[in-house]
Amino acid sequence: MTETLTNTHLFGILLTLGLYYGCLWLRKRLQKNYINPLLISAFLIIIILTQVQIPYEHYTKGANFIHAFLGPVTVVLALPLYRQRKLLVQHKFSILGGIFSGVAASFISVIVLCRVFHLNEILERSLIPHSVTTPIGIAVSNSLEAIEGITVISIIITGLLGASIAKILYRILRITHPIAKGLTLGTSAHVLGTTKAIEMGETEGAVSSLAIGVAAITTVIMVTVLQVWGLY
Amino acid sequence: MKIFKQLLIILVINFAGELISETLSEPLPGSIIGMLILLILLLTGLVKEKHIAETATFLLDNMPFFFIPAGVSVMVSYQFLDGHLAATISTIVLSTLFVMIVTGLVTQFLIKSKKDD
Numbered sequence: 001m002t003e004t005l006t007n008t009h010l011f012g013i014l015l016t017l018g019l020y021y022g023c024l025w026l027r028k029r030l031q032k033n034y035i036n037p038l039l040i041s042a043f044l045i046i047i048i049l050t051q052v053q054i055p056y057e058h059y060t061k062g063a064n065f066i067h068a069f070l071g072p073v074t075v076v077l078a079l080p081l082y083r084q085r086k087l088l089v090q091h092k093f094s095i096l097g098g099i100f101s102g103v104a105a106s107f108i109s110v111i112v113l114c115r116v117f118h119l120n121e122i123l124e125r126s127l128i129p130h131s132v133t134t135p136i137g138i139a140v141s142n143s144l145e146a147i148e149g150i151t152v153i154s155i156i157i158t159g160l161l162g163a164s165i166a167k168i169l170y171r172i173l174r175i176t177h178p179i180a181k182g183l184t185l186g187t188s189a190h191v192l193g194t195t196k197a198i199e200m201g202e203t204e205g206a207v208s209s210l211a212i213g214v215a216a217i218t219t220v221i222m223v224t225v226l227q228v229w230g231l232y
Numbered sequence: 233m234k235i236f237k238q239l240l241i242i243l244v245i246n247f248a249g250e251l252i253s254e255t256l257s258e259p260l261p262g263s264i265i266g267m268l269i270l271l272i273l274l275l276t277g278l279v280k281e282k283h284i285a286e287t288a289t290f291l292l293d294n295m296p297f298f299f300i301p302a303g304v305s306v307m308v309s310y311q312f313l314d315g316h317l318a319a320t321i322s323t324i325v326l327s328t329l330f331v332m333i334v335t336g337l338v339t340q341f342l343i344k345s346k347k348d349d
Contacts, residue, residue: 042303098339139261149306
Protein backbone atom coordinates (compact mmCIF):
# COMPACT_ATOMS: atom_id res chain seq x y z
CA MET A 1 0.00 0.00 0.00
CA THR A 2 2.83 2.40 0.87
CA GLU A 3 4.23 1.72 -2.59
CA THR A 4 1.17 3.13 -4.38
CA LEU A 5 1.05 6.15 -2.07
CA THR A 6 4.73 7.13 -2.26
CA ASN A 7 5.37 6.36 -5.94
CA THR A 8 3.41 9.46 -6.97
CA HIS A 9 4.14 13.07 -7.92
CA LEU A 10 2.15 14.20 -4.91
CA PHE A 11 4.34 12.45 -2.31
CA GLY A 12 7.60 14.36 -2.83
CA ILE A 13 5.89 17.74 -3.14
CA LEU A 14 3.70 17.18 -0.07
CA LEU A 15 6.58 15.94 2.08
CA THR A 16 8.82 18.88 1.13
CA LEU A 17 6.11 21.53 1.48
CA GLY A 18 4.79 20.10 4.75
CA LEU A 19 8.16 19.93 6.47
CA TYR A 20 9.27 23.34 5.20
CA TYR A 21 6.05 24.95 6.39
CA GLY A 22 6.39 23.16 9.73
CA CYS A 23 9.91 24.58 10.18
CA LEU A 24 8.77 28.11 9.27
CA TRP A 25 5.91 27.82 11.76
CA LEU A 26 8.24 26.55 14.49
CA ARG A 27 10.77 29.32 13.85
CA LYS A 28 8.07 31.98 14.14
CA ARG A 29 6.56 30.34 17.21
CA LEU A 30 9.88 29.95 19.07
CA GLN A 31 11.34 33.25 17.75
CA LYS A 32 14.64 31.46 17.08
CA ASN A 33 16.34 32.77 13.96
CA TYR A 34 19.01 30.08 13.99
CA ILE A 35 16.38 27.46 13.05
CA ASN A 36 17.30 26.79 9.42
CA PRO A 37 14.22 25.43 7.60
CA LEU A 38 16.24 24.22 4.60
CA LEU A 39 18.76 22.22 6.63
CA ILE A 40 16.14 20.77 9.01
CA SER A 41 13.68 19.86 6.22
CA ALA A 42 16.35 18.14 4.12
CA PHE A 43 17.63 16.26 7.19
CA LEU A 44 14.14 15.10 8.22
CA ILE A 45 13.32 13.98 4.66
CA ILE A 46 16.49 11.86 4.55
CA ILE A 47 15.59 10.33 7.94
CA ILE A 48 12.01 9.59 6.84
CA LEU A 49 13.04 8.05 3.49
CA THR A 50 15.68 5.81 5.07
CA GLN A 51 13.66 4.78 8.15
CA VAL A 52 10.40 4.03 6.31
CA GLN A 53 12.47 2.54 3.45
CA ILE A 54 10.94 4.66 0.73
CA PRO A 55 13.10 4.61 -2.44
CA TYR A 56 14.84 7.93 -3.23
CA GLU A 57 13.35 7.69 -6.76
CA HIS A 58 9.85 7.92 -5.30
CA TYR A 59 10.80 11.18 -3.59
CA THR A 60 12.37 12.74 -6.69
CA LYS A 61 9.26 12.02 -8.76
CA GLY A 62 7.58 15.00 -7.06
CA ALA A 63 10.68 16.81 -5.81
CA ASN A 64 11.90 17.30 -9.39
CA PHE A 65 9.08 19.79 -9.89
CA ILE A 66 10.47 21.89 -7.03
CA HIS A 67 14.05 21.42 -8.26
CA ALA A 68 13.00 22.72 -11.70
CA PHE A 69 12.42 26.17 -10.17
CA LEU A 70 16.16 26.67 -9.53
CA GLY A 71 16.46 28.18 -13.02
CA PRO A 72 13.84 30.94 -12.51
CA VAL A 73 15.13 31.56 -8.95
CA THR A 74 18.61 32.22 -10.37
CA VAL A 75 17.27 34.50 -13.12
CA VAL A 76 15.41 36.77 -10.65
CA LEU A 77 18.62 37.29 -8.62
CA ALA A 78 19.17 40.05 -11.19
CA LEU A 79 16.51 42.12 -9.39
CA PRO A 80 18.39 42.84 -6.10
CA LEU A 81 21.51 43.45 -8.20
CA TYR A 82 19.60 45.99 -10.31
CA ARG A 83 18.13 47.67 -7.22
CA GLN A 84 21.60 48.22 -5.67
CA ARG A 85 23.28 49.37 -8.91
CA LYS A 86 23.86 52.94 -7.65
CA LEU A 87 25.84 51.66 -4.69
CA LEU A 88 28.07 49.66 -7.03
CA VAL A 89 28.73 52.66 -9.27
CA GLN A 90 29.50 54.86 -6.24
CA HIS A 91 32.03 52.51 -4.65
CA LYS A 92 33.05 50.35 -7.61
CA PHE A 93 36.75 50.31 -6.74
CA SER A 94 36.39 49.06 -3.15
CA ILE A 95 33.41 46.80 -3.87
CA LEU A 96 34.88 45.02 -6.89
CA GLY A 97 38.34 44.83 -5.29
CA GLY A 98 36.97 43.40 -2.04
CA ILE A 99 34.74 40.85 -3.75
CA PHE A 100 37.45 39.72 -6.16
CA SER A 101 39.89 39.17 -3.28
CA GLY A 102 37.23 37.22 -1.35
CA VAL A 103 36.34 34.93 -4.26
CA ALA A 104 40.04 34.33 -5.01
CA ALA A 105 40.63 33.56 -1.30
CA SER A 106 37.78 31.03 -1.42
CA PHE A 107 39.19 29.19 -4.46
CA ILE A 108 42.75 29.14 -3.17
CA SER A 109 41.81 28.03 0.34
CA VAL A 110 39.53 25.21 -0.87
CA ILE A 111 42.18 23.90 -3.27
CA VAL A 112 44.99 24.12 -0.69
CA LEU A 113 42.94 22.66 2.20
CA CYS A 114 41.68 19.75 0.07
CA ARG A 115 45.27 18.89 -0.81
CA VAL A 116 46.34 19.20 2.86
CA PHE A 117 43.48 16.96 4.05
CA HIS A 118 43.89 14.52 1.10
CA LEU A 119 40.33 15.02 -0.10
CA ASN A 120 39.68 13.63 -3.57
CA GLU A 121 39.01 15.81 -6.59
CA ILE A 122 35.25 15.29 -6.66
CA LEU A 123 34.97 16.66 -3.11
CA GLU A 124 37.28 19.55 -4.00
CA ARG A 125 35.06 20.47 -6.96
CA SER A 126 31.94 20.14 -4.81
CA LEU A 127 33.34 22.58 -2.21
CA ILE A 128 34.62 25.21 -4.68
CA PRO A 129 31.31 27.17 -4.72
CA HIS A 130 30.68 26.96 -0.93
CA SER A 131 30.52 30.75 -0.44
CA VAL A 132 28.16 31.39 -3.34
CA THR A 133 24.37 31.73 -3.16
CA THR A 134 22.74 28.28 -3.39
CA PRO A 135 21.09 28.32 -6.87
CA ILE A 136 24.30 29.52 -8.50
CA GLY A 137 26.37 27.18 -6.32
CA ILE A 138 24.30 24.27 -7.64
CA ALA A 139 24.75 25.46 -11.24
CA VAL A 140 28.52 25.77 -10.72
CA SER A 141 28.62 22.34 -9.04
CA ASN A 142 26.82 20.79 -12.02
CA SER A 143 29.07 22.45 -14.57
CA LEU A 144 32.09 21.11 -12.63
CA GLU A 145 30.44 17.66 -12.64
CA ALA A 146 30.59 17.69 -8.85
CA ILE A 147 28.03 16.43 -6.29
CA GLU A 148 25.27 19.01 -5.85
CA GLY A 149 24.08 17.55 -2.53
CA ILE A 150 27.49 18.11 -0.94
CA THR A 151 27.67 21.59 -2.46
CA VAL A 152 24.29 22.53 -0.95
CA ILE A 153 25.23 21.28 2.52
CA SER A 154 28.59 23.10 2.36
CA ILE A 155 26.81 26.33 1.34
CA ILE A 156 24.43 26.11 4.31
CA ILE A 157 27.26 25.39 6.80
CA THR A 158 29.20 28.36 5.36
CA GLY A 159 26.19 30.67 5.66
CA LEU A 160 25.36 29.69 9.24
CA LEU A 161 29.00 29.99 10.31
CA GLY A 162 29.61 33.31 8.56
CA ALA A 163 26.48 34.89 10.02
CA SER A 164 27.26 33.76 13.57
CA ILE A 165 30.96 34.73 13.75
CA ALA A 166 30.83 38.04 11.80
CA LYS A 167 30.40 40.32 14.83
CA ILE A 168 33.28 38.81 16.83
CA LEU A 169 35.53 38.67 13.76
CA TYR A 170 34.90 42.35 12.93
CA ARG A 171 35.84 43.31 16.48
CA ILE A 172 39.08 41.30 16.41
CA LEU A 173 40.11 42.57 12.94
CA ARG A 174 38.87 46.12 13.68
CA ILE A 175 36.59 46.16 10.65
CA THR A 176 34.37 49.16 11.28
CA HIS A 177 33.25 50.54 7.92
CA PRO A 178 29.62 49.61 7.02
CA ILE A 179 30.61 48.79 3.43
CA ALA A 180 33.40 46.46 4.54
CA LYS A 181 31.05 44.77 7.03
CA GLY A 182 28.21 44.20 4.54
CA LEU A 183 30.51 43.21 1.71
CA THR A 184 32.26 40.56 3.80
CA LEU A 185 28.97 38.99 4.89
CA GLY A 186 27.50 38.93 1.37
CA THR A 187 30.67 37.62 -0.28
CA SER A 188 31.38 34.88 2.26
CA ALA A 189 27.98 33.91 3.65
CA HIS A 190 25.51 34.78 0.84
CA VAL A 191 21.82 35.13 1.86
CA LEU A 192 22.30 33.93 5.45
CA GLY A 193 25.06 36.51 5.89
CA THR A 194 22.85 39.20 4.37
CA THR A 195 20.17 38.55 7.01
CA LYS A 196 22.82 39.35 9.62
CA ALA A 197 24.04 42.38 7.65
CA ILE A 198 20.50 43.81 7.58
CA GLU A 199 20.45 43.59 11.40
CA MET A 200 23.69 45.61 11.52
CA GLY A 201 22.34 48.48 9.43
CA GLU A 202 20.83 49.72 6.17
CA THR A 203 24.10 50.23 4.28
CA GLU A 204 25.45 46.88 5.51
CA GLY A 205 22.32 45.10 4.24
CA ALA A 206 22.30 46.81 0.84
CA VAL A 207 26.01 46.17 0.22
CA SER A 208 25.62 42.56 1.34
CA SER A 209 22.76 41.85 -1.09
CA LEU A 210 24.75 43.48 -3.88
CA ALA A 211 27.79 41.39 -2.96
CA ILE A 212 25.80 38.12 -3.30
CA GLY A 213 25.21 38.74 -7.01
CA VAL A 214 28.60 40.20 -7.85
CA ALA A 215 30.45 37.43 -5.97
CA ALA A 216 28.35 34.80 -7.78
CA ILE A 217 29.16 36.28 -11.20
CA THR A 218 32.86 36.54 -10.25
CA THR A 219 32.84 32.89 -9.16
CA VAL A 220 31.22 31.75 -12.41
CA ILE A 221 33.78 33.72 -14.45
CA MET A 222 36.69 32.25 -12.45
CA VAL A 223 35.37 28.70 -12.80
CA THR A 224 34.93 29.22 -16.55
CA VAL A 225 38.50 30.54 -16.83
CA LEU A 226 39.79 27.47 -14.94
CA GLN A 227 37.79 25.22 -17.28
CA VAL A 228 39.09 26.98 -20.38
CA TRP A 229 42.63 26.47 -19.06
CA GLY A 230 41.78 22.81 -18.61
CA LEU A 231 42.35 22.82 -14.85
CA TYR A 232 38.87 21.43 -14.21
CA MET B 233 -3.30 36.67 -14.98
CA LYS B 234 -0.55 39.06 -13.82
CA ILE B 235 1.40 36.24 -12.13
CA PHE B 236 1.18 34.13 -15.30
CA LYS B 237 2.53 37.01 -17.38
CA GLN B 238 5.41 37.59 -14.94
CA LEU B 239 6.24 33.90 -14.74
CA LEU B 240 6.16 33.70 -18.54
CA ILE B 241 8.68 36.57 -18.85
CA ILE B 242 11.01 34.95 -16.29
CA LEU B 243 10.77 31.50 -17.91
CA VAL B 244 11.32 32.85 -21.43
CA ILE B 245 14.49 34.63 -20.19
CA ASN B 246 15.59 31.41 -18.46
CA PHE B 247 14.99 29.49 -21.70
CA ALA B 248 16.92 32.05 -23.75
CA GLY B 249 19.81 31.63 -21.29
CA GLU B 250 19.73 27.84 -21.72
CA LEU B 251 19.63 28.30 -25.50
CA ILE B 252 22.73 30.54 -25.47
CA SER B 253 24.45 28.17 -23.04
CA GLU B 254 23.89 25.29 -25.49
CA THR B 255 25.47 27.18 -28.37
CA LEU B 256 28.54 28.25 -26.35
CA SER B 257 31.47 25.88 -26.28
CA GLU B 258 32.22 26.69 -22.62
CA PRO B 259 29.97 25.27 -19.92
CA LEU B 260 28.54 28.57 -18.62
CA PRO B 261 25.26 27.65 -16.85
CA GLY B 262 22.11 28.77 -18.72
CA SER B 263 20.39 30.07 -15.58
CA ILE B 264 23.28 32.47 -14.95
CA ILE B 265 23.22 33.70 -18.55
CA GLY B 266 19.48 34.21 -17.92
CA MET B 267 20.27 36.32 -14.86
CA LEU B 268 22.62 38.51 -16.93
CA ILE B 269 19.98 38.85 -19.68
CA LEU B 270 17.39 40.00 -17.11
CA LEU B 271 19.92 42.47 -15.64
CA ILE B 272 20.59 43.94 -19.10
CA LEU B 273 16.84 44.13 -19.85
CA LEU B 274 16.24 45.96 -16.55
CA LEU B 275 19.15 48.36 -17.13
CA THR B 276 18.00 49.18 -20.65
CA GLY B 277 14.39 49.57 -19.47
CA LEU B 278 13.09 46.92 -21.90
CA VAL B 279 11.78 45.08 -18.85
CA LYS B 280 10.50 47.17 -15.93
CA GLU B 281 10.52 46.09 -12.29
CA LYS B 282 6.71 45.95 -12.31
CA HIS B 283 6.77 43.37 -15.13
CA ILE B 284 8.29 40.80 -12.81
CA ALA B 285 8.00 42.26 -9.28
CA GLU B 286 5.43 40.02 -7.53
CA THR B 287 6.67 36.71 -8.93
CA ALA B 288 10.33 37.63 -8.47
CA THR B 289 9.71 38.71 -4.88
CA PHE B 290 7.88 35.46 -4.13
CA LEU B 291 10.77 33.41 -5.54
CA LEU B 292 13.43 35.50 -3.75
CA ASP B 293 11.63 35.48 -0.39
CA ASN B 294 11.13 31.72 -0.47
CA MET B 295 14.41 30.70 -2.09
CA PRO B 296 15.44 28.06 0.49
CA PHE B 297 12.32 25.97 -0.24
CA PHE B 298 13.53 25.31 -3.79
CA PHE B 299 16.90 23.99 -2.55
CA ILE B 300 15.48 21.21 -0.37
CA PRO B 301 15.50 18.48 -3.10
CA ALA B 302 19.15 19.33 -3.90
CA GLY B 303 19.97 19.05 -0.17
CA VAL B 304 18.20 15.69 0.09
CA SER B 305 20.24 14.40 -2.87
CA VAL B 306 23.24 14.16 -0.51
CA MET B 307 21.73 10.85 0.71
CA VAL B 308 22.60 9.13 -2.57
CA SER B 309 26.14 10.52 -2.65
CA TYR B 310 27.03 9.97 0.99
CA GLN B 311 29.66 7.36 0.04
CA PHE B 312 31.88 10.21 -1.23
CA LEU B 313 31.96 11.64 2.29
CA ASP B 314 32.57 8.32 4.00
CA GLY B 315 35.74 8.68 6.10
CA HIS B 316 36.19 12.29 4.91
CA LEU B 317 33.44 13.99 6.89
CA ALA B 318 35.67 15.68 9.49
CA ALA B 319 38.16 16.84 6.84
CA THR B 320 35.35 18.16 4.63
CA ILE B 321 33.78 20.16 7.45
CA SER B 322 37.22 21.47 8.50
CA THR B 323 37.84 22.62 4.92
CA ILE B 324 34.51 24.48 4.85
CA VAL B 325 35.08 26.13 8.26
CA LEU B 326 38.70 27.17 7.61
CA SER B 327 37.96 28.38 4.09
CA THR B 328 35.00 30.47 5.32
CA LEU B 329 37.19 32.08 8.01
CA PHE B 330 39.91 32.81 5.46
CA VAL B 331 37.44 34.35 2.98
CA MET B 332 35.95 36.60 5.68
CA ILE B 333 39.33 37.78 6.94
CA VAL B 334 40.66 38.52 3.43
CA THR B 335 37.45 40.21 2.18
CA GLY B 336 37.04 42.28 5.34
CA LEU B 337 40.62 43.51 5.52
CA VAL B 338 41.00 44.19 1.78
CA THR B 339 37.70 46.10 1.57
CA GLN B 340 38.43 48.15 4.70
CA PHE B 341 41.88 48.97 3.31
CA LEU B 342 40.51 49.97 -0.13
CA ILE B 343 37.84 52.24 1.37
CA LYS B 344 40.29 53.98 3.67
CA SER B 345 42.96 54.40 1.01
CA LYS B 346 40.56 55.86 -1.54
CA LYS B 347 38.06 57.94 0.38
CA ASP B 348 36.43 59.49 -2.65
CA ASP B 349 35.84 56.51 -4.92
